[in-house]
Amino acid sequence: MQFTVGFKSDGKLGHVLIDGDDALVAALKLKAKCPAATIMYVRPRNRRGDNRHPPLPALSPN
Known part of the structure; x- marks a missing residue:
């Protein structure tokens, strides 16, 4: 299952798609990749919404 994780890092907001149980x-998984990030939310992936606002590929741990 994929989840969208919203975070704040260095004063900037972003979100990434992460596979997880x-x-x-x-x-x-996001905290392991980016320890300084503050997790704002975690939600199941929403294909329509996530396609309109693509995640940042640079921080994606996959």
């Missing part, structure tokens, strides 16, 4: 695993 549940929301907690997805959030921890």
